[in-house]
Amino acid sequence: MKYKITISDKIYEVEIENINARPVIAFVDGDRFEVMPENSNQPGAGKEAGETKPKAEKKSFNLNQPSGIASSPNQALSGNTQTAPLPGTVIEVFVKAGEKVEAGQVILIIEAMKMKNSIRSLYSGTINEVLVTAGQSVAHKQALIKFAELGEAAWI
Secondary structure (H helix, E strand, O other): OEEEEEEOOEEEEEEEOOOOOOOEEEEEOOEEEEEEOOOOOOOOOOOOOOOOOOEEEEEEOOOOOOOOOOOOOOHHHOOOEEEOOOOEEEEEEOOOOOOEEOOOOEEEEEEEOOEEEEEEOOEEEEEEEEOOOOOOEEOOOOEEEEEEEEEEEOOO
16 A cells, blocks of 8 residues: 655655554665564554654665565465465365465465455465365455465466
8 A cells, every 4th residue: 555654844655565464564765664563552542643663674675686485474475375366255275285286276266246266376386284264254465375385486
């Protein structure tokens, strides 16, 4: 999601990948920042501007540079995890842990707005863990399948 933020009379366009993920990944003028908001002792309490200072780590971001497989505390951000392309309800799961899959193989079906959507594996490899079950509601970009080892990626 993109935001326009004014700091010291200067306007910045900030793009945030997932505000609920930790760390929060933000892009400001092409620079990538990982921000770890501090925990509040008063949940739900509003904060005044400038009352807390998030810890930020600046990292350069280059669209042409491959990032490789990164480990992340949030499974949805891991490079070896397939996420839900849309919110809905899992109708059927066709794979299980330890099974080898090919890129493009249907791994599960998500129903959204009375339509069944076949979710295909983005990678070939071995499944480490199936993170959802039939009947479960899933959010957009929620982790579905975690791979133990990855092969070739599919560009579907």
